[in-house]
Amino acid sequence: MKALTRTFLILFCIATLVAAGPVLAQEEPDKPEPPEKSEKSEKEENGKENGEKPDRDKKKKDKDAPKPYDEVITEEMTSDPGLFIVHRDKDNYFYEIPVSELGTDMIWVSQLAETQAGFSWAGMPLGNRVVRWEQRGDKVLLRDVNYDIRADVDDPIKLAVKATSVSPIIQIFPVKAYGKDKAPVIDVTKLFTTDRSEFSASETLDAKGLDSKRSFIEQVKSFPTNIETEVVATYKLTKPKPGGDNGRQRFPSATRRDPSQSGVTVLLHHSMVKLPEEPMKPRVFDDRVGFFSHGFTDFGDDSAHELKRVRYIARFRLEKKKPKKKLSEPKTPIIWYVSREVPAKWQQYVIQGINDWQPAFESAGFKNAIIGQLAPSRQEDPDWDAEDARYTTVRWLPSAVPNAFGPHISDPRTGEILEADVRMFHNIMKLVRDWYFVQASPSDPRAQKLPMPDDLIGELIRFVVAHEVGHSLGFPHNMKASSSYSVEQLRDPEFTAKMGTAPSIMDYARFNYVAQPGDGASLTPAVGVYDHFAAEWGYREFPEDADEKAELEKIVARQKDDPMLLFGNPNPLEDPTQQTEDLGGDAVAATRMGLKNLERVAGYLVEATSKPGEDYDLLDNMHNALLGQWRREMGHVANVVGGVQQINLRYGDADRRYFPIDAARQKDAVVFLIENVFNTPEMFLSSDILGRIEATGAADRVLMAQRSILRSLLASHRIKRMGEIAEGSEPAYSAAEMIHDVTDGIWSEMADSNPDIDLYRRNLQRAHVDLLAGMLESKDPASDLPALARGELTRLHADCAKYASAAANETTTRHLDDVAARIRMALDKIKVLTTGATPPARGGR
Template structure:
C-alpha cells in the first residue's frame, strides 16, 4: 500500500559467545586467579604433589555469594522456558543459565494496547512496533553483576580469522546498557538469579519506545507510580514481558505562542526477548536486479584496498527436511522443515477471515517454483480453549493484526536477524478503513466492466476479493519483496483488453506493483471480474525462486553468487521478470 514499515537492522555476524560459562573475564582478574592458583599449588605440594599451571588457571569465575533458597521462598510461582521466571510478592526474578552468556538475542517491543486519542497518522495503534535491539548477556569480571550489552553489528567483520578482525573489534566495544546485581546461584552453580522487576516495568529504550517513536507520539515523562507489570511468560526460545506504562504527553501546537496542556497517556507494552539461532542462517547477497529488502554491514576484509558494503536480503529460513534433501536436489517438491505460518488476529471480523487466509495461501504457487510445497499457510488463531499458551504478542507467531482505524491502508513489516537477514516473524497491519480505499479505487477503475462495482456498498464477495488482493500484496512484503514497478510496464496495452491474455498472465506481472485494477478493459471486451484484480504474477514467482531456492552443495554466499548471477542473466531476457523502482 502507500507506506510500508520495514523493521530491519543493519546487520552482521557478531563476535560470538563471550568467555566461558559465566562470561568473559578481564585480564586483571585472570592474573589474580593465576597468582592465587600458584600459592595454592605451593601450599599443597607436600600433600598432593605438583600441579601444572594449566590446572590452576582454568578456574571459572567464583559465583556470587548466596543461593536461590536464601532469596526465593518455597511457594513462589515458577515458569520454565528460555530461562526460569519466578514471581514472588510482586517482584519478578530471572534464573538465567550460564550457557546463555554471550548468546545473541533480539528484543522486540510492541504496543499491545494503545493509548486513547494519542495516535499520529499511521502510528500509535495496538500491534505497532516501537523498538528493536540486539543484545548479549555477560557476567561482570568480579562475578557480582550481570550486564546487558546493546550490540551494534554495523562494522563487525564476519570472518573472525580475517586480518582486520581484532582491529575492528577493538574499535567497536559494545555499550553496557543495563546491569543487575546477582542475588545468588542454583545448587549446580550454573545459573544466575537476578531481580528483573525494574527492567520489566521501568521505562528504558531497551524494553520500550525507541526515542524516535517517543518524539513522534510526543511522549514525555514516565510516571512510575501510575505504571505496573501485567505479567511475564516464558517459552522455549523467548520470554514475553508485558507492562502498562503511563506518561505525560505534551501535544504539539501549530499556533504560535500557544502551549497545550500536558495530557496523561497509558500504553500497554509487550517486549519479546528472542534467542537468535546459535547457527546463523547462510546469508544471500543482494542483487539490484531482483527487489528484496536488505540488512547491511561494512566489511573490512573483502576489499583489499578499502571497505565493502555488504547487503544481505531478508528472507525466511526455508530448508528441506534432512530426509527430503536428496529428493529436493533431484528437483522434487518437498515440504520445508519449518513452514511460514500467518495467524489471523482473533479480533478480525469473521466474514473477512477466509479472504485474508486466501491472500496468504496464494503465495504457495510461488514457493513451488522454488522447490517447496505447502511452504506458507494462513490459519485461524487458536482459541484459549484450544491453546492457552497462544498469544498475538508472542514473537514465535506471525499474524495479520486487525486495527480499528480510520487509516485507509495496510502495512507488511517484518523482524529479521540482524546478522544474516533471516526473517523471524511478522505482524501485518490491517487497518479497518482500507476497505473504503478499495471501494473507491475499484468503483472508479472497474465499474465500466463490473456491474457489481456500481453501488456504494459492495457485496461481501466482491469486498472479500479486494481484501484478498491486499492481503497477498502485504504478505509479499513480509517475504522480503519490495515494490516492483518495472515488469508490469512491459505489458502491451492492447493485451489488457484480451481475455485470453489476461487468463494466462493477468494484467500486471507483479502483485508488488501499484498497478491497481484493470481500468483499460472495456464493457464490450467481456472481461470477467477475476481478471480485473492484480494477482501473483511471473515476476513474483521468479523473485521467490531467486531468493528461496536452496543450493545444498554451495556452502557460502560467495559460492552462490556465480550461480545466481547466471540465473538473472538468463531470466532477464524476459521483460516480465524485470525489477524497477
C-alpha cells in the same frame, strides 16, 4: 500482541546491524588484601567521628549479596518457564537465566502495541537491537551488541575490528539469588518501568520521559525461544506552545485538543528472541532483484582496495526434505496462522491470500512451502499463543486506520526471517472499497451500489493479504512491474486471466482502471511472473558443489529478454515507469482510459451512495475519493515530463542504464494535462452532487487539485533535469518550451481579442503567476528556473496590459489588471534585490 511483527521494513526497507561478535570487557585483576588493622585503628575508623561509614558499607554489601533462593523466589510467586524462567511477585518480575543462555545473542524488538487516541498508531516500531546477557561476578550485564562491522578472515584486521566493537552496557543487575545449576536470578522490573533510551517511546510521542509512578508491567510471557513483555507506560508530555505542538506532530497532537493533559499512556510491547544456534547460510543481495536486506561493513575483504558494504537478503530458512528432487516439500514449511479474532466471514479469504504464494515457491523447487490455516482454539490447543514468536500469524486490529502491514524479524547475522506477521486494521475494508469503486466499478456491476457484497470485499481483502504476506516473506515493493504491460494487454480478458493486471503483486498497481465496460478483463492483481522469478532467485537451493553465484546469475540474466522480470525501487521522481498507483507503460494512454471510467463513476455517484432517509456523508466521501483518483492519474502523466527511465542492467548486458523519455511523448503529456487539468474538469462541478454535499467550496477543491499538478510540472528538480537532458540529447523537449506551453495553455483566453475568463480559470491563472513569482527568488546557481520564470512573467505582463481594456466583461478586465500589478510588483522586487535600484514609479512602462 506480538511486538516482533510490528517492525517496518513502508515499508516504502530497514538495515539491521550485522558484524562480528564484540569483545567482552576485561575483568579487573584481583585487588591485594588490605593490611590487618589494629584494634585501635579499627575502633577509630568505626567511631562516630567517622560516621561509622565502614559499617554502612558492610551493611550495603550484605544487602546486595545474593540470598538463598527460597528467600527471593517464594512459593507465593508465580513462575513461567521458557527461554528464561520468569517469576512474578505482585508488580515485580524476576528473570532466572540459565547459564547456557548467558552470552547468547538475542534480538530485542520494541513497539507501540496500543496507543491513546491521537497519539501515533498501534504497531508503530520503536526500534530493534541485538542484546546479550553476561555475568560478571554477582552481577548480570545487559549489553547492546553492535553487528555493523565485521571481519571473518584470519587476519590482523579482525583484532582491530574487535577493538572497536565493545558492546555498550544498557543496565547492570545485582544477582539476587542463584537457582538450579547456578542460574542467576535478577530483578528486571526497573528495566521496563524506567526510561531506557534504547527501548523508549519518548521521541515517538514527543514526551519528556517515562513517569514511573504511572507505569507498570502488565504481563510477561516466557516461551521456549522468546520472552514477550507488555508495559503500561505513561509518558510526561512537554507543555504545548501557543498555536502549536512544539514543532512536532502527534498524529494529531492530543494536547492541541486538551492543553491540560499532562501525559500520554500507551501499551509497549517488548519481544526478546533468541537467535538460532546454527546460523542459516546467507545469500548476498543483488539490487536487480527485490529483497529486503541487512547490511554490514566487511573489513576483511580488500580485494577491490576499498571498504565494502555487504548485504544479505531477508528470507525464511527453507530446506528440501528430498534435496535431489526438483520439487520437494520443505523440512519445515512456513505455517501462517490466521488468528481467531479475524472476522469469521473474512477468514477463508485471508487463508486464500496466504496460499496464493504456493505456486511462486514451486518455481523455487518447494511444494507446500507456505500454508495458511486457522489458528487452533483454546480448546483445541491451550498452549497455542499468538504472541509466541514460533508462530507466524495474521492478526486483526480494531483500528480506524485504513491500512495493513506485513513486517518481519530477521537474524542480523544472516538475514534469516525468524518470525513474521500481517497486521490487518479493521478499516482496511473502507480503503479497498474506495479504491475499487473509483477504479474498477464501471466494469463490475457488483460495485456500482454501496455497500458492496461481502464476497467482493472478501476478494479485495485476499489481495491485500497476499501483498502483505509478500512483505513478510522478504519482498519489497516493485513499482516497475506494472509498466511492462500495455493498455491493450490490460483490456484483454485472455491476457489478464493468465497474467493478472501486473507482473507482481508487490507493485502498487491496485485495480484495473484501464479496462472498459464490456472488455471482460480481470480487475484485481495476483501473484505474478515477477514474484515467481524473485522467489526462485531468493529461495532456490543449490547442490553443495554448485557455484551459487553463477547459478543465481543465470536466473537474473532472464531480465535482459523479459521486461516483466525487472525490478524497480519505489517511485524515484525521474522515472515514470516506477510510479505508485499506476498501470501500464504509457501513462497518457492509461489515464485517457481511466478518465472515461471516472466520468462514468461521477454519473452514478449519487445513486450508488444514497439511500432514502440517510445523509450524504458517503456521497461526500466517495466524491473526495473520485477527486483523489483523478489527481493520482494526472500525476502519473506529469511525471512523463522530464522523465528518465532506469533499466538496472549490468556491464555487458546494455550500453546504458538511463534513457530519457522521448521528447514527443513529453510534449504529448503536457498537451494532455492542458486539456484535462488546466481546462476546468467539469465532472467535479456537477450541481446534482455539489448541491447535496456543500454550499460552496468546489472552486477551492478544483484549484487545489490543479495547483498540485502545476507545482509538480514546474518543480525545480524537473526543470534542472530537463535542462541537463537537453544539453546531451537531440531532439529534446526543453524546459523553456515546456514552461511556454503550460503558460499558453493556462492563458488560452488571450488568443481571443475579447477574452472572457471564468472563475475557475481566474483562480488557476492567479495561482500560476504566484508560482512563477516565487521562482524568481531561487538562489540555486545551477537552475534556469528564475530566468525562465522572469521571461514568462514579462510576457504575461504585456499580454494582460494589452487585453485588459478589451475584455468581454468588467470582472475579466479587473482580473487582468490585478494580475499585471502582481507581476510588476514581483519583477520590481527582484530588481531591487539584485541591483539595489529604486523601483520605477507606478504607471505605464
